[in-house]
Amino acid sequence: MSSCLSGGGRAAYTIDLDIIKSPSTSTRTSHSSSPSSTISESSNSPLAISTRKPRTPRKRPNQTYNEAAALLSTAYPNIFSAKDICKPGKFIKPREYSSFSFEETSGELLLPFPVEKPVFHIDSTVYGKSYSNDMDEIGCQTNSSNLSDGYEDFDAESILDEEIGEGAIDSIMGDMSECVEGESTTCSDGGVGPVNFCYGYPVGLGLGLGLGLGGRFDFGFGLMRGGVAKAFRQSDEGDWWRFPAVDVGEISPRFNKPLPAEKKKKLDKLNTKPSSSTPKKDISVSIPKSSSALSKENSSSSPKSSSTSSGKENSAPNPKPIPGVLLKLNYDEVLNAWSNRGSPFSDDGSELSGSDALARLAQIDLFGESGALREASVQRYKEKRRTRFFSKKIRYQVRKVNADQRPRMKGRFVRRPNSSGSEEIK
């Protein structure tokens, strides 16, 4: 009996204990890349010994499917009915997943909720090309041709490995250029396009979150005024799959005072510039005209809007002190004091229109995008990464010396042989 104990890895010390009756009947050819150590393969010996326990029979693909279906039907009988526990017709190879449809298979397990057929149209000006995903074929499937075009060159590993990577930095800090600049770019989370980082959250991944979890995700921390509005405008076209979501417009305080005719016209012109459609679900964006005008509007806002805390605080005729509010302002006096000074947003004292104020605000460089602040933070990041210290730092050298001199048993500290404590124990 000659056992082949040579070979790499565990094969070097594997001893077969199984008694193989007829090795000659084995039709299996050994792998050339991995030399087998089993006696049956190395020789024609009728006796082979193996310590391995016998393999459990491999589950068939359909068996796995049926088991999962049975589990789901047990756990959620209302959602996953047991009557449809059947094999999906034919075993589908992974590469075929991209082309099979839920309607043809028992997709009830995957999409228990009624699926409409929205079509997402992403503004081509945002991603450079149009990514209209046809969700008709598969619930979560994206149109492979469109999507793959955008992701084809995306290499996550290179992003991780690349030291600098503007993208890497931006994934941590957020790409200001994408989010802050205003209407020209957007941070729409509903987009299915190239990874568009927005304060560390890739928007492309937002598809999975946004669609899978059924929410409208706003990662812009209030800085994506254009992005949110655009996303909601897009959602109106796609009906947003009837996802349960809170309409921001409903919970936002409204300024119901009608604007003057010419200003309203100007404002409408501004709002309709990016998109000609006037969606019914569009978020209500209030553009601050000026501080005085805003304060006046706040003071005369509707009861609904004044129900908010800010509305209560801003309401001038409220003489009662609000507990917890430390700053008390008499708005009448403030307004009177500012009445002859014009708007604080304007230098010449003239009142700014909404669009003018918006343009003025857009010029404010909050994050120093083009300045040295960003450059400095990137440099700090690089330097910190370069000088990382992975080895253990000894804070107290005395303790290390003592620990080295301390007796051990299997790595654990043990009592000294001459210590009184050990004597007492023994």
Added chain:
DNA sequence: CGTCATGGTGTGAAGGCTCGAAATA
């Protein structure tokens, strides 16, 4: 007086790798 740091080893978890049965061409 209580807390904490100190290092070598055991142990479990996690992930990678290999093999072989089942499916497919």
Added chain:
DNA sequence: ATATTTCGAGCCTTCACACCATGAC
């Protein structure tokens, strides 16, 4: 019927962490 491919089960390697007694803080 045979060759090839697929992929799940099992094995192996790597890693993180707890454990221990003692003395400094």
